[in-house]
Amino acid sequence: MRIFMKKTWDVLVIGGGNAALCAAITAREAGASVLLLESAPRDWRGGNSVHTRNIRCMHDAPQDVLTDAYPEEEFWQDLYKVTGGITNETLARRVIRESATCRTWMRAHGVHFQPSLSGTLHLSRTNAFFMGGGKALVNAYYRSAQALGIEVRYESPVERIELQDGHFLAAHAGPPGALERISAKVCVLASGGFESNIAWQREAWGQNEQGEWPADQFAIRGTRFNMGVVLRDVIASGADPVGDPTQAHMVAVDARAPLFDGGISTRVDSVSLGIMVNVNGERFYDEGEDFWPKRYALWGRLIALQPRQLAHSIIDAKAIGRFMPAVFRGEKADSLESLGNKLGLPLEKFLETIRTFNAACRPGQFDHSIMDNCRTEGLTIGREPSTRRPILRIRSNLA
Numbered sequence: 001m002r003i004f005m006k007k008t009w010d011v012l013v014i015g016g017g018n019a020a021l022c023a024a025i026t027a028r029e030a031g032a033s034v035l036l037l038e039s040a041p042r043d044w045r046g047g048n049s050v051h052t053r054n055i056r057c058m059h060d061a062p063q064d065v066l067t068d069a070y071p072e073e074e075f076w077q078d079l080y081k082v083t084g085g086i087t088n089e090t091l092a093r094r095v096i097r098e099s100a101t102c103r104t105w106m107r108a109h110g111v112h113f114q115p116s117l118s119g120t121l122h123l124s125r126t127n128a129f130f131m132g133g134g135k136a137l138v139n140a141y142y143r144s145a146q147a148l149g150i151e152v153r154y155e156s157p158v159e160r161i162e163l164q165d166g167h168f169l170a171a172h173a174g175p176p177g178a179l180e181r182i183s184a185k186v187c188v189l190a191s192g193g194f195e196s197n198i199a200w201q202r203e204a205w206g207q208n209e210q211g212e213w214p215a216d217q218f219a220i221r222g223t224r225f226n227m228g229v230v231l232r233d234v235i236a237s238g239a240d241p242v243g244d245p246t247q248a249h250m251v252a253v254d255a256r257a258p259l260f261d262g263g264i265s266t267r268v269d270s271v272s273l274g275i276m277v278n279v280n281g282e283r284f285y286d287e288g289e290d291f292w293p294k295r296y297a298l299w300g301r302l303i304a305l306q307p308r309q310l311a312h313s314i315i316d317a318k319a320i321g322r323f324m325p326a327v328f329r330g331e332k333a334d335s336l337e338s339l340g341n342k343l344g345l346p347l348e349k350f351l352e353t354i355r356t357f358n359a360a361c362r363p364g365q366f367d368h369s370i371m372d373n374c375r376t377e378g379l380t381i382g383r384e385p386s387t388r389r390p391i392l393r394i395r396s397n398l399a
Contacts, residue, residue: 008183009035012171014158014230015190016040017047018134021141023188025109028148035182036150037173039157039191040225044261046138047192048222051263053134054127058100065113067124072096075126078294103128110140122369123293133264157225158191160233194228195248196220196260204245210307217309219253221267224260250300254328255310262327269323271299273368274315275357278306281340281350283357283381291371312343314354322368 011027013020016038028034038045058075059066075096079087103113112131116124123129130137145152159179162170170183194200201215208214235241257266272292275283276299285302289295303311313330333339340350357376364374 009033011186012182012184013188013190014171015192016045018049020190021145023190024150025144028150034150036152037156037158038152038154042154049138050134051222053264054129056127058096065115065128070126082294109144111137158230163237189230191230192226194231195222195226196224197227200228214304214309219257219262220260221253221262249297251296252299252303254326256328265327268313268326270313270315270319273319273322274313276311276313277350277353278311279308281345281353283353286381
């Protein structure tokens, strides 16, 4: 008679994106046996990491693909501003300092970097771009994991975590009806959030004053596999939830984008070069509050708070070619009246918004790559002054 013993792993990693892979590789290099569970099929592996393209890095002098300097204090102040001060400074500063050296580790595991491309040159000081983007990043890590002997199981969603007195015992994973109990000495939970779980998004966002459910209009530019199953399970088991579920990295994406996996090509990057109006033809935030790379992640939430969760980026000919275009073609018109009609905006209010904005603009030297001296005076929207120039002749709109 032969007796088969189920293996107990040293480290079980739940998730298949950047964080999970880095944890798995580090554990394996320390001598641990490692099993990684990815809920997606192999072709869709990598979570939201496949939709990334760069990493923000602190540096005190030029470094390979990074220009000038981006010191710790500036990085910290940028993070402090974008979070409104609601952040853990000790943790944040540790992340900032580690960002100065992590590229050496990344290169050792097959990741390559490249200089900023046209349309992203203003990021060359703060961000190092992955050659091939996020897909190439995770592919490099999976190759490294395979070479190290890490076992990876695809299409292995975790249904629940088994705990005893707050300690991990096992994960129950696999397709419905064929769950396997997988035990390990240590478990790393890196399975992402719940952005693809629309029911949970509805629960988090609720209804607005117009009786709408904002979550019903969201386009999830990332993976469809982040359902938050593990997150909800550990919270139900007593883990402390931290933060506001409606505060997230939410960017403005084209309203015509697919529900899931649209990726960065659906992001609207023209916001800071014009004005944003909601479906009522009204501005609702200062588009030029700060340098665009420090503010783009606010705009998804700002739009989510607007009626129908929809807004239009209005730009003129001077802005063309100065931002990364979205994958969908915008509307064009030779007059504001024509554009307003094409967009279905209340024309009188839309024209009033443009006239008021243009009247408030003061002369300056326009330079989209820096915080230039173009500004408005006397407007009460967002933060004053708005670092903008007049909208002259409308040439394009990106919804």
